[in-house]
Amino acid sequence: xxxxxxxxxxxxxxxxxxxxxxxxxxxxxxxxxxxxxxxxxxxxxxxxxxxxxxxxxxxxxxxxxxxxxxxxxxxxxxxxxxxxxxxxxxxxxxxxxxxxxxxxxxxxxxxxxxxxxxxxxxxxxxxxxxxxxxxxxxxxxxxxxxxxxxxxxxxxxxxxxxxxxxx
Numbered sequence: 001x002x003x004x005x006x007x008x009x010x011x012x013x014x015x016x017x018x019x020x021x022x023x024x025x026x027x028x029x030x031x032x033x034x035x036x037x038x039x040x041x042x043x044x045x046x047x048x049x050x051x052x053x054x055x056x057x058x059x060x061x062x063x064x065x066x067x068x069x070x071x072x073x074x075x076x077x078x079x080x081x082x083x084x085x086x087x088x089x090x091x092x093x094x095x096x097x098x099x100x101x102x103x104x105x106x107x108x109x110x111x112x113x114x115x116x117x118x119x120x121x122x123x124x125x126x127x128x129x130x131x132x133x134x135x136x137x138x139x140x141x142x143x144x145x146x147x148x149x150x151x152x153x154x155x156x157x158x159x160x161x162x163x164x165x166x167x
Contacts, residue, residue: 003130004107005034005053008100015099019048019109019130021085023102029094034102036085040129042111048129050087054079055112057089065119072105 003019015023021035040048057079060069067073078090091098114127 002108002110002126002128004103005036005109006099006103006107008103015103018107023099025096025099029096030090032089032091032098032102033082034087034089036087038085042114042127042129044111044114044127046111046113046127047084048109049084050081051084052109052112053087054081055115056109057087057106059115060106069105072101 005020006015006017006023008014009016017023019037019040021037023032023034025032034050034053036048036050036053042048042052046052057073057076059065060067061073061076063070075091075093075095076089077092078088080088080090082088089098095101109129110122111127111129114125115122118125
């Protein structure tokens with residue numbers, strides 16, 4: 001239902017931009033600047049912009065929301081919107097791994113319009129954004145199929161089972 005801002009390539013460990021254009025550490029080693037792709041909209045029509053990122057991260061920072069992402073956002077001392085495509089985060093102290101925190105925990109951004117309309121409902125009816133979304137996309141679930149052990153010597157091999165998404 002959501003595209004990620006950035007993600008970590010499991011093969012290389014390199015961070016890759018997805019719905020963001022970039023996430024960069026400033027010269028002060030504390031300021032992280034996120035640059036969003038232009039023209040992206042949430043499925044409810046709301047603009048996917050820097051204010052949406054700020055709104056979601058502020059929401060996670062608020063202990064009354066009991067967000068599982070509270071720890072990930074708790075060290076952010078300032079969130080600023082420079083322009084519609086550029087949110088800036090400043091952790092309390094230099095954190096060379098903040099980009100990994102974004103990739104692993106803060107990459108999903110929900111529509112502020114939908115969250116304000118029904119804060120509890122965002123879990124039941126997520127309103128996300130991204131290039132892979134459309135109103136006609138059916139919900140999917142991910143099922144893990146076990147990978148069988150290697151066959152004993154001399155036994156025929158069985159086909160390998162893989163992870164797959166199914167609807």
